[in-house]
Amino acid sequence: xxxxxxxxxxxxxxxxxxxxxxxxxxxxxxxxxxxxxxxxxxxxxxxxxxxxxxxxxxxxxxxxxxxxxxxxxxxxxxxxxxxxxxxxxxxxxxxxxxxxxxxxxxxxxxxxxxxxxxxxxxxxxxxxxxxxxxxxxxxxxxxxxxxxxxxxxxxxxxxxxxxxxxxxxxxxxxxxxxxxxxxxxxxxxxxxxxxxxxxxxxx
Amino acid sequence: xxxxxxxxxxxxxxxxxxxxxxxxxxxxxxxxxxxxxxxxxxxxxxxxxxxxxxxxxxxxxxxxxxxxxxxxxxxxxxxxxxxxxxxxxxxxxxxxxxxxxxxxxxxxxxxxxxxxxxxxxxxxxxxxxxxxxxxxxxxxxxxxxxxxxxxxxxxxxxxxxxxxxxxxxxxxxxxxxxxxxxxxxxxxxxxxxxxxxxxxxxxxxxxxxxxxxxxxxxxxxxxxxxxxxxxxxxxxxxxxxxxxxxxxxxxxxxxxxxxxxxxxxxxxxxxxxxxxxxx
Numbered sequence: 343x344x345x346x347x348x349x350x351x352x353x354x355x356x357x358x359x360x361x362x363x364x365x366x367x368x369x370x371x372x373x374x375x376x377x378x379x380x381x382x383x384x385x386x387x388x389x390x391x392x393x394x395x396x397x398x399x400x401x402x403x404x405x406x407x408x409x410x411x412x413x414x415x416x417x418x419x420x421x422x423x424x425x426x427x428x429x430x431x432x433x434x435x436x437x438x439x440x441x442x443x444x445x446x447x448x449x450x451x452x453x454x455x456x457x458x459x460x461x462x463x464x465x466x467x468x469x470x471x472x473x474x475x476x477x478x479x480x481x482x483x484x485x486x487x488x489x490x491x492x493x494x495x496x497x498x499x500x501x502x503x504x505x506x507x508x509x510x511x512x513x514x515x516x517x518x519x520x521x522x523x524x525x526x527x528x529x530x531x532x533x534x535x536x537x538x539x540x541x542x543x544x545x
Numbered sequence: 546x547x548x549x550x551x552x553x554x555x556x557x558x559x560x561x562x563x564x565x566x567x568x569x570x571x572x573x574x575x576x577x578x579x580x581x582x583x584x585x586x587x588x589x590x591x592x593x594x595x596x597x598x599x600x601x602x603x604x605x606x607x608x609x610x611x612x613x614x615x616x617x618x619x620x621x622x623x624x625x626x627x628x629x630x631x632x633x634x635x636x637x638x639x640x641x642x643x644x645x646x647x648x649x650x651x652x653x654x655x656x657x658x659x660x661x662x663x664x665x666x667x668x669x670x671x672x673x674x675x676x677x678x679x680x681x682x683x684x685x686x687x688x689x690x691x692x693x694x695x696x697x698x699x700x701x702x703x704x705x706x707x708x709x710x711x712x713x714x715x716x717x718x719x720x721x722x723x724x725x726x727x728x729x730x731x732x733x734x735x736x737x738x739x740x741x742x743x744x745x746x747x748x749x750x751x752x753x754x755x756x757x758x759x760x761x762x763x764x765x766x767x768x769x770x771x772x773x774x775x776x777x778x779x780x781x782x783x784x785x786x787x788x789x790x791x792x793x794x795x796x797x798x799x800x801x802x803x804x805x806x807x808x809x810x811x812x813x814x815x816x817x818x819x820x821x822x823x824x
Contacts, residue, residue, distance in 0.1 A: 355742030360708050361749050367708075368715055368753060375719065 568697035572713030574684030588794035613775020656689035668696025760793035
C-alpha cells in the first residue's frame with residue numbers, strides 16, 4: 343500500500359531510472375572509446391553530403407552530446423555551394439546558391455522518425471547515411487540500445503542551416519519501455535524512389 | 546613452513562595436460578572479487594579439483610584473511626616472482642582442503658613491482674600442477690589489472706546490479722581480449738528490491754553486458770558472517786549463497802547445473818538462522 347503511494351508520488355521506480363541512465367552513459371562511453379568508428383562515420387557522412395553540396399571539409403565538426411534523455415550526434419557541416427550536376431537531377435532546393443555561412447542550427451528532432459519521414463518513398467541520402475552510420479555504431483555498441491537517426495527537418499529550413507541531428511532516442515514522455523525496433527524502415531537506396539528534398543516538396 | 550610445502554601436488558593434474566587459468570575481475574572495487582575467488586576456490590577443491598588462488602592485488606592483500614589463512618602466510622607473490630623463495634615455500638595450503646592453495650599478495654610492495662612476463666610464466670608453471678589457477682585481480686584497469694589478466698586464459702566478471710558496477714564491468718570487458726570469453730557473475734542481488742523495481746535485475750544487467758551468465762549470488766548475511774570467521778560460505782551446506790557458489794563451480798567445471806532459484810528468507814528461515822546462531 344505504502345509502495346503504491348510512494349510510486350504514485352515519486353514516479354518511475356529507481357531501477358528503471360538506473361537502466362535508462364546506464365543505457366545513455368554506455369552509449370556515450372562506447373562512442374568515446376571508438377574514435378575510429380566515429381572517424382569513419384564522419385567520412386561517410388561527408389561523402390554522401392558532398393554528392394549534393396560542396397562542403398567546407400576543414401571546418402566540419404561532428405560531436406556527440408549526452409543529454410537528459412538521449413545521446414545526440416551533432417554534425418556542423420558548413421556548405422559552400424550546391425553542386426550543379428546534381429541540382430538538375432534533383433529538385434531545386436529552395437535556397438540561394440550563394441556560399442552560405444556556417445550556421446549550426448539544431449533542427450528540432452523528429453521524434454518517431456518512421457512516422458514523419460521514412461514512410462514516404464523518399465530517397466534522402468544524407469540522413470539515410472547518417473542513420474546507417476549511427477546504426478553501424480550501435481553494432482560496436484554492445485548495449486542493445488535502440489538507435490534512431492532523426493534526420494534534420496529540412497523543410498522550411500535554409501539548406502545551410504541543416505545540421506544533422508541524429509538523436510539516439512526519442513524523448514520519452516512517460517516511463518520508457520525498451521523499444522526493440524531499431525532503425526528498421528530504411529529508405530530505398532538512392533535513385534530507386536522519387537528524389538525529393540522534403541516531405542512537402544513535390545518532384 | 547615446510548609442513549605445508551610437502552603437500553603441494555606434484556603430479557600434473559590431468560593426463561591430457563595443463564589446468565585452466567581464470568582471472569576474476571570487475572573494474573570496480575568492493576563488488577566481491579575476492580569473496581568470489583575464495584568461494585570458487587573452496588567449491589572447486591571440494592569437488593576434488595586441485596586449485597591454487599593467486600592474490601594479484603599487490604599492496605592490498607586480502608584473499609588470505611577472507612580464507613582465514615592470514616596467520617599461515619610467510620612469503621608472497623613477489624618473493625616468488627623475484628626468485629627469493631621457492632614456489633612451494635610460498636604456497637599456503639588451506640586449512641580445510643588438501644587440494645586448495647593460496648599464493649598471497651605482497652603487502653608492503655606496489656603493483657608496479659610486478660613484472661608481467663614473470664607473472665605469465667608463473668601462471669604457466671602453476672598450470673602444470675593444478676587443475677585451476679584462479680587469479681584475484683585488483684580493482685581498476687591499470688597495471689595491476691593488466692598483470693592479473695596477463696597469464697589468464699579465461700575471465701570471470703563480477704558485477705553488482707548497480708550503475709557504477711555495470712559501467713565498470715562494461716569497460717573491463719572491452720579491455721579483455723575476446724579470446725578470454727568472459728563470463729558473468731552477478732553478485733549481491735536483492736530479490737525483494739528487484740521485484741519492487743528498485744534494483745536492476747540480472748536480466749537488466751546482462752541486457753547491457755551480454756555475457757554468458759555463470760551465476761547469480763543473492764545478497765545474504767551468511768556471506769558476512771562467514772567472512773568474519775574466515776570460512777568460505779561455499780562450504781556452508783545450509784546457505785543459499787553457498788549453494789550458489791557450488792553451482793557456479795560445477796558450471797565452471799562444465800556441468801550443466803541449473804541455477805538454483807533464489808529463495809526468499811522467510812520468517813521461518815530467519816528464525817532458524819536465529820537459533821543456529823549465525824550472526
